[in-house]
Amino acid sequence: MTSSTSSRSPRLSTSRALARLFPFVRPVMPRIALGAVSALAASLLSLGIPLVLESVVGGPLSSGDPAQLAWGAAGVLALGLLEAVMVWARRWFVLAPAARVEYELRVGIYGRLQRLPVAFHDRWQSGQLLSRMMQDVGVIGRWLSFGLVLLVVNVITIVAGTLVLFRWHWLLGTVFLVCSLPLWIAGYRFEKRYGALARRSQDQAGDLATSVEESVHGIRVLKAFGRGHHALQRFARQAELLRETELDKARAVGLIWFWLVLLPDIAFALCLAAGIVLIQLGEIDVAALFAFFAMATVLRWPMESIGFLFSFLLDARTATDRVFEIVDEPTTVADPDDPRMLGRVRGALAFEGVRFRYQDAAEGERDLLDGVDLALRPGETMALVGLTGSGKTTLTTLPGRLYDVTGGRVTIDGVDVRDLSLDELRANVGMAFEDATLFSQTVRENVLLGRDDVDPFGSDGEAVLREALAVAQAGFVDALPDGVDTVIGEEGLSLSGGQRQRLALARAVAARPTVLVLDDPLSALDVDTEALVEEALREVLADTTALVVAHRPSTVMLADRVALLRDGRIDAVGTHAELLRGSEHYRHVISSLEAEEAAEKAGEAAEGHVAAAPLAEAGASGPAAPTPEPESDADPGIRDRIDPQKEATR
Ligand SMILES: Nc1ncnc2c1ncn2[C@@H]1O[C@H](COP(=O)(O)OP(=O)(O)O)[C@@H](O)[C@H]1O
């Protein structure tokens, strides 16, 4: 799902593709225009130098008038100085706008990523998003800061300069122009090849970034299963692909430079030959030929740079395409045009004939949710039970519109959730998930994430925070180094799974939702803590409607009613006792939950012994393993040290 996502948008012409940047460029247009004017001035000044030279060589040099010579030299010097100032001015004018456009684009994409539905994030690898946001936006910024301006100005310079060449003699101008044609062809062909390579390399760089990201996230799993060197092999293969592409790019650049150097030299030689003949025929004088070469020298760099600037243009176009692939993604989960208001919310949550299938579900497979009908009364706690993979998690994502239903509707107080503004919906629906995500912020910020209506450091914020922490049994935060102001998450203090879950739950509670959806949010808690949490939840959220995916019989028993999910439908609804009596499948599900719970309890009881076991195992199996990991190979001394011991214990 990487390169394939790239080719969906219809192909625009390069100019139209790049024109899409205009809204981002508009605010800095004046400065870019001033930069272009400076660049144009610089190049026109450089075109003036050969003209002054011509008059010097034709006039004072042959007449030998020192005063006039000095004036001529001063003129050339002044032109050169002015040109330098203008080059500086161009850089000065365009630097800030480029940084500004990069900033606008990055903030724009980031905002977009926040608005795009979860389904989008399922489809896109994070590395792809990362590389588009950093690398591609960087390319666009650099192109705007000098590629675009130079391309325009160099084309103008070439046209103006060539016209002057024709002024001296049409034959010289023609020879020069004809000789530069292959240069343009080479540049064009280069541009096509390089563009394809640039795109490939950017995609591959995105894949590589994904690999790094995945292995950093999954470092524990990789280590625990000794997969480190497989991951390395995979990474090396991907890096090799990128290396090959980069080499191809470098070869293409090498070849174009060969032509860029050779062709102008041939042109110079031919022009020199033609010029000498023309002088002998008396068609032009030496001064004109001299000035012609001075002009040809001035034009050489713009001529040479054209190929490069074209390829840069293509890079920028590729980067723009990649960036707009994200910008163009439809925000399918969006505010309705004419949102309805809930008014005084009661909190009746209902699923009415809800159907759902994931976008990447196999063709012909039945819908994961195949007509779910379920109504929760205001204030009711409903447990959701079903076998693993039956779609419980999926069902819990629908009320908060993390995904939209593909059929039927979900309603709160009879209003379709798609008719509410997202702000209102999410203020009313609280969620907590099994894999608790915390951000690199303080405990306080993490818990009060959904409450931008209170001042986190004010007394109201403090009250909300304390209550939420109490409900979630998260008193442990006071023992953290800075209490609730300790930074946690990836860049802060690491917390255990159970601690993370409790904070995620506190976050859901702090949001004071009307409808609370909990997907196994207590799975990492021990049984006793879970019971405490549930009791507190029932008390504090007495008027909150709750849909709780249950993974323990004890949770199920605390609920007012239980819904059994089976084959994409609600198979039965009732109290725990009713279902136990009436449903064979329910008894089956509950007995499997009980078996899990028993295993869990056994595990907790044996914890002391278990902790020591892996260490002992690792020590014993390391040297004896048939294919030792490179990690242990890296230090052969370890083997030597362990082996004698092994011999001794035998
Ligand atoms: N983001 C997703 N994209 C595609 N398929 C998914 C996604 N999430 C879950 N599934 C699939 O949907 C099915 C139900 O998953 P889930 O709702 O998590 O079940 P449960 O929570 O009951 O165990 C599974 O077969 C799973 O593979």
Ligand SMILES: [Mg+2]
């Ligand atoms: Mg689940």
